Amino acid sequence: MARTRDEQGRRILEAASELLSTEGASALSVRRIAAAAGCSTMGLYSRFGGKDGVVDELYAEGFERLVDGMKANLPTDDPVADLRRGAACYRDTALANSTHYMVMFGGAVPDFVPSDASHELAHAAFDGLVAKVARCTAAGLFEGSPDQITELLWGAIHGLVMLEIVGINPLMSDPGARFERALDVLFRGLARG
Amino acid sequence: MARTRDEQGRRILEAASELLSTEGASALSVRRIAAAAGCSTMGLYSRFGGKDGVVDELYAEGFERLVDGMKANLPTDDPVADLRRGAACYRDTALANSTHYMVMFGGAVPDFVPSDASHELAHAAFDGLVAKVARCTAAGLFEGSPDQITELLWGAIHGLVMLEIVGINPLMSDPGARFERALDVLFRGLARG
DNA sequence: GTGATGCTATAACGTCGTTATTTCAAGTGT
DNA sequence: ACACTTGAAATAACGACGTTATAGCATCAC
Numbered sequence: 001m002a003r004t005r006d007e008q009g010r011r012i013l014e015a016a017s018e019l020l021s022t023e024g025a026s027a028l029s030v031r032r033i034a035a036a037a038g039c040s041t042m043g044l045y046s047r048f049g050g051k052d053g054v055v056d057e058l059y060a061e062g063f064e065r066l067v068d069g070m071k072a073n074l075p076t077d078d079p080v081a082d083l084r085r086g087a088a089c090y091r092d093t094a095l096a097n098s099t100h101y102m103v104m105f106g107g108a109v110p111d112f113v114p115s116d117a118s119h120e121l122a123h124a125a126f127d128g129l130v131a132k133v134a135r136c137t138a139a140g141l142f143e144g145s146p147d148q149i150t151e152l153l154w155g156a157i158h159g160l161v162m163l164e165i166v167g168i169n170p171l172m173s174d175p176g177a178r179f180e181r182a183l184d185v186l187f188r189g190l191a192r193g
Numbered sequence: 194m195a196r197t198r199d200e201q202g203r204r205i206l207e208a209a210s211e212l213l214s215t216e217g218a219s220a221l222s223v224r225r226i227a228a229a230a231g232c233s234t235m236g237l238y239s240r241f242g243g244k245d246g247v248v249d250e251l252y253a254e255g256f257e258r259l260v261d262g263m264k265a266n267l268p269t270d271d272p273v274a275d276l277r278r279g280a281a282c283y284r285d286t287a288l289a290n291s292t293h294y295m296v297m298f299g300g301a302v303p304d305f306v307p308s309d310a311s312h313e314l315a316h317a318a319f320d321g322l323v324a325k326v327a328r329c330t331a332a333g334l335f336e337g338s339p340d341q342i343t344e345l346l347w348g349a350i351h352g353l354v355m356l357e358i359v360g361i362n363p364l365m366s367d368p369g370a371r372f373e374r375a376l377d378v379l380f381r382g383l384a385r386g
Numbered sequence: 387g388t389g390a391t392g393c394t395a396t397a398a399c400g401t402c403g404t405t406a407t408t409t410c411a412a413g414t415g416t
Numbered sequence: 417a418c419a420c421t422t423g424a425a426a427t428a429a430c431g432a433c434g435t436t437a438t439a440g441c442a443t444c445a446c
């Protein structure tokens with residue numbers, strides 16, 4: 001789809017993404033974005049229909065980064081190790097883009113609801129993970145349907161990442177180690193046996 | 194702690210909780226809460242220091258509901274089944290109080306950060322779950338430390354609940370069945386042997 | 387009775403998302 | 417060349433937000 005966008009539109013998105021990354025979702029105001037992009041507030045309305053239109057692009061950008069982050073490492077001949085590495089990349093990318101992540105999953109922008117197109121992008125990100133899981137089931141290493149395995153795997157990973165971002169850590173333990181332990185348990189539970 | 198609270202203070206909290214439950218976090222404005230409680234906006238400032246003080250009470254209320262929801266069913270002689278039932282109660286309570294849940298974990302109120310006291314309450318809720326897990330490890334049914342098991346279990350459960358609340362469901366599958374499948378995998382991965 | 391104290395409501399300030407109005411340059415017809 | 421329309425831009429305004437300052441008004445000490 002990749003809608004064509006004029007120079008000003010690109011500046012707006014860049015300014016919005018920068019604001020979100022550096023100051024968080026509450027810095028995403030129409031006036032501040034417009035000022036940073038060097039135009040008036042109306043520039044956002046004529047091009048994106050309003051604040052939510054811009055946020056929707058950031059939502060999509062977040063999923064793109066997530067997908068790219070997981071595509072980074074190439075498949076080897078060990079599908080389970082690949083999947084595990086993909087999960088680690090998911091966490092790394094989410095933490096490196098935590099403010100985007102909170103817009104995507106945490107409701108950080110009040111009353112924002114993603115467009116259908118963006119929702120589909122979220123599902124496409126899911127499909128990328130399914131492919132990694134399918135290699136494990138195809139090799140007879142995991143039990144169950146790739147779709148169903150992926151959705152529970154994703155949910156579990158998402159929850160751990162989310163707690164890490166919002167800073168809920170009852171044991172004051174190392175989040176990285178906790179994440180690895182969780183993957184151990186999940187993979188053990190999924191293993192054919 | 195349970196700070197003593199005058200009649201007006203109780204009315205404010207009740208009105209705020211009602212607003213959050215029925216209309217969501219974005220309906221939580223100082224003016225609306227004050228109007229619903231029958232006082233002026235200053236009533237919130239003199240008693241709670243501002244909006245965040247009230248939200249902090251709702252945050253705590255959410256954790257109390259979560260703890261109460263899990264305490265509902267009494268322990269039997271099957272600790273794993275008890276734990277599983279506790280997890281299901283966690284999900285039920287979270288879904289029944291989804292707007293509270295989004296305040297607690299989702300950053301639904303911009304720039305709100307829970308007080309130290311409320312943070313400790315969150316950890317206390319965690320401890321309740323630890324006790325259920327400890328019964329499983331004590332009986333030799335689970336492998337590992339109860340603390341560490343609980344934090345990964347909680348993270349996984351939290352993620353699934355969160356995705357359910359925000360409506361991300363790539364497979365359009367039944368969330369209840371998905372949740373049960375996830376528990377199957379987790380418990381299998383945790384089982385001794 | 388009078389001044390001080392503390393709680394209350396009202397009003398004000400700056401910011402928010404959004405909409406209405408105005409401005410202004412480019413294009414069109416004659 | 418000039419009046420006129422058109423479309424996109426900036427500016428101004430509206431109502432609501434969190435918060436702070438101000439003013440009203442009880443209650444108490446003396």
